[in-house]
Amino acid sequence: MSEPIRVYVVSDSLGETANAVFEAAASQFQEENIEVEKFSHVKSSRELKNIILQAGEESALIVYTLVNPELRQEFFNLGQEREIPMVDIMGPVMDKMEELLDSKPQLQPGLRHQLDQNYFKRVEAMEFTVKYDDRNDEKGIRLADVVLIGVSRTSKTPLCIYLSYRGYRAANVPLVPEVDVPDLLFENPEDKIFGLTIDPLLLNEIRQERLKSLGLSPDSQYASIKRINEELEYADNIMRRIGCPVINVTNKSIEESAEELMEYL
Numbered sequence: 001m002s003e004p005i006r007v008y009v010v011s012d013s014l015g016e017t018a019n020a021v022f023e024a025a026a027s028q029f030q031e032e033n034i035e036v037e038k039f040s041h042v043k044s045s046r047e048l049k050n051i052i053l054q055a056g057e058e059s060a061l062i063v064y065t066l067v068n069p070e071l072r073q074e075f076f077n078l079g080q081e082r083e084i085p086m087v088d089i090m091g092p093v094m095d096k097m098e099e100l101l102d103s104k105p106q107l108q109p110g111l112r113h114q115l116d117q118n119y120f121k122r123v124e125a126m127e128f129t130v131k132y133d134d135r136n137d138e139k140g141i142r143l144a145d146v147v148l149i150g151v152s153r154t155s156k157t158p159l160c161i162y163l164s165y166r167g168y169r170a171a172n173v174p175l176v177p178e179v180d181v182p183d184l185l186f187e188n189p190e191d192k193i194f195g196l197t198i199d200p201l202l203l204n205e206i207r208q209e210r211l212k213s214l215g216l217s218p219d220s221q222y223a224s225i226k227r228i229n230e231e232l233e234y235a236d237n238i239m240r241r242i243g244c245p246v247i248n249v250t251n252k253s254i255e256e257s258a259e260e261l262m263e264y265l
Helices: 016-026 045-058 069-081 091-101 111-131 138-143 156-165 200-213 225-242 254-264
Strands: 005-011 034-039 061-065 086-088 146-150 170-174 193-197 246-248
Touching: 005 016, 005 045, 016 034, 016 061, 045 061, 045 069, 061 069, 069 086, 111 156, 111 170, 138 170, 146 156, 146 225, 156 170, 156 254, 193 225, 193 254, 200 225, 246 254
Parallel strands: 005 034, 005 061, 061 086, 146 170, 146 193, 193 246
Antiparallel strands: none
């Protein structure tokens, strides 16, 4: 059996990018006798020299991503001196982008991983928002970053979904005269409660359309002006007791309402 091909994956971060590129390239060959060794979070000249010496002893190919231009050049020079085959994954792309954009890179290892972390944070926020949508749940109020309260059809749910996409764990509590709200709401922990209100005539139109879409009569009490005014008055009293900011969503897009709310946050 032939000697295995040795490949060093070297990075000042996790090494995921260099490893992914190498695996994509290696998949184009039928060679299976390949041994990969990873060197992650490499930050010093001493580490680079040791890797070069070891690679020289094992006749290894080096595939690397180093964002620091000085370390990258030093690593390249060391490899050239010992005639070690090396592939710089990130350097040429960064150099070309710097030239085209006329802008300096941040030179911060692991930014891609941080972006991934932000992605997972948004996913977690969305899952939380779905779980605590339209619920009188003290646990949701306690764990949320922001809690929206308001009568039915004041955009509580879509606004919460938008906020969760921005990374906020958002819960919402419906305000219905016949249903008591959680006592915790009046404590307004961490000033996280926000009220939503709307023009009654517009709400009347929205509710009528909602009933029609469900195949129900638009003359239902749910859409009557009398009922709507009662609900809005009840909600207004709750919001005054809490002392929370109130956002009027009349004729506003979800983005506009969210931006107004996030100014408070």
